[in-house]
Amino acid sequence: MTRSLVEFIASSKRLVVLTGAGCSTESGIPDYRSPGGAWARHKPIYYGEFVRSEEIRRFYWARSFRGWPRFAAARPNAAHRALAELESRGLVHFLITQNVDDLHHEAGSRKVVQLHGRNRAVVCLDCRSEFGRAAIQQRLAELNPEVMPGADLPHSDFAPDGDAAVDRDVVRRFRVAACDRCGGMLKPAVVFFGESVPAPTVAVAMQRLDEADALLVAGSSLTVWSGFRFVKRAAARQIPIAILNIGPTRGDTLAAMKIEAPCGETLRRAVEALPEPPRPTPPVPESRQFARVEPSPEAPDRAAHRPEVR
Ligand SMILES: NC(=O)c1ccc[n+]([C@@H]2O[C@H](COP(=O)([O-])OP(=O)(O)OC[C@H]3O[C@@H](n4cnc5c(N)ncnc54)[C@H](O)[C@@H]3O)[C@@H](O)[C@H]2O)c1
Numbered sequence: 687m688t689r690s691l692v693e694f695i696a697s698s699k700r701l702v703v704l705t706g707a708g709c710s711t712e713s714g715i716p717d718y719r720s721p722g723g724a725w726a727r728h729k730p731i732y733y734g735e736f737v738r739s740e741e742i743r744r745f746y747w748a749r750s751f752r753g754w755p756r757f758a759a760a761r762p763n764a765a766h767r768a769l770a771e772l773e774s775r776g777l778v779h780f781l782i783t784q785n786v787d788d789l790h791h792e793a794g795s796r797k798v799v800q801l802h803g804r805n806r807a808v809v810c811l812d813c814r815s816e817f818g819r820a821a822i823q824q825r826l827a828e829l830n831p832e833v834m835p836g837a838d839l840p841h842s843d844f845a846p847d848g849d850a851a852v853d854r855d856v857v858r859r860f861r862v863a864a865c866d867r868c869g870g871m872l873k874p875a876v877v878f879f880g881e882s883v884p885a886p887t888v889a890v891a892m893q894r895l896d897e898a899d900a901l902l903v904a905g906s907s908l909t910v911w912s913g914f915r916f917v918k919r920a921a922a923r924q925i926p927i928a929i930l931n932i933g934p935t936r937g938d939t940l941a942a943m944k945i946e947a948p949c950g951e952t953l954r955r956a957v958e959a960l961p962e963p964p965r966p967t968p969p970v971p972e973s974r975q976f977a978r979v980e981p982s983p984e985a986p987d988r989a990a991h992r993p994e995v996r
């Protein structure tokens with residue numbers, strides 16, 4: 687298996703990699719659709735309900751407050767490191783991730799787009815000011831001195847969006863922080879379910895994919911359209927697709943190669959088995975070195991009912 691993956695990587699000149707939550711499970715952040723995964727127990731909050739309901743915002747922030755220490759403590763695993771190593775050897779043209787955890791960037795990948803934004807930032811929906819999530823955690827702690835964030839959270843209470851189970855009573859009494867510049871509504875700088883991925887973000891990722899000669903998917907069920915669309919495009923362009931994922935994916939019938947194995951160990955071995963010496967890294971214009979595109983100011987929910995939303 688690893689050998690065919692090595693050949694797939696080595697024979698490509700402009701490989702694009704698409705990653706999902708399965709790439710970060712080995713860092714301790716759960717996904718939705720692993721066997722017995724979180725989807726059955728806890729559904730994500732949709733953008734429309736978040737902005738419309740004060741009660742839902744209390745529910746969201748109470749859960750997020752409890753889950754944050756554990757999410758913040760997650761570190762890159764062997765899969766993130768292997769993909770960063772491939773980029774440094776000139777073997778990855780671009781990386782598109784559905785994850786919001788910044789772990790690819792932390793591992794050293796620079797040619798990355800985080801399609802769904804960043805959980806480590808918070809944005810004001812009224813004045814568009816952006817804040818670090820750690821600072822908001824501090825404010826939530828001051829507003830809710832009686833609530834403990836879950837430093838010793840059991841894994842079973844921890845959910846894919848970095849949030850965690852809380853008692854109904856805690857939700858009822860939870861005080862949500864407002865923007866300290868305008869008093870507006872704060873939301874993590876992630877694209878919620880029911881919210882569109884900003885068009886410029888999709889355009890950057892699609893452009894890189896259109897330059898690619900192969901696509902590797904790692905750790906995604908491809909259930910979410912905003913990731914699956916890249917597999918559809920690669921198939922339409924007839925470039926080879928390899929999928930590394932435990933369990934079925936929506937792209938399996940489109941793939942030339944499917945590997946059912948853990949991302950970390952498999953990618954680490956593949957990198958070790960690659961022929962030496964590495965190819966020189968082709969020069970990349972400065973403006974393209976890190977193409978993370980943050981949600982645009984007009985991102986929110988106008989398209990919440992369109993079929994292409996998350
Ligand atoms: N880390 C994060 O930032 C994070 C975590 C959870 C969910 N999300 C969000 O939720 C959405 C979920 O979609 P998705 O397709 O990324 O996730 P998903 O939950 O739909 O699919 C993840 C897939 O990875 C597989 N998997 C789990 N661990 C694996 C491993 N170690 N090696 C190989 N395969 C493994 C699972 O069986 C599953 O098929 C995303 O769009 C994302 O925005 C983000």
Ligand SMILES: [Zn+2]
Pocket residue numbers: 810811812813814815865866867868869870871
């Ligand atoms: Zn504001």
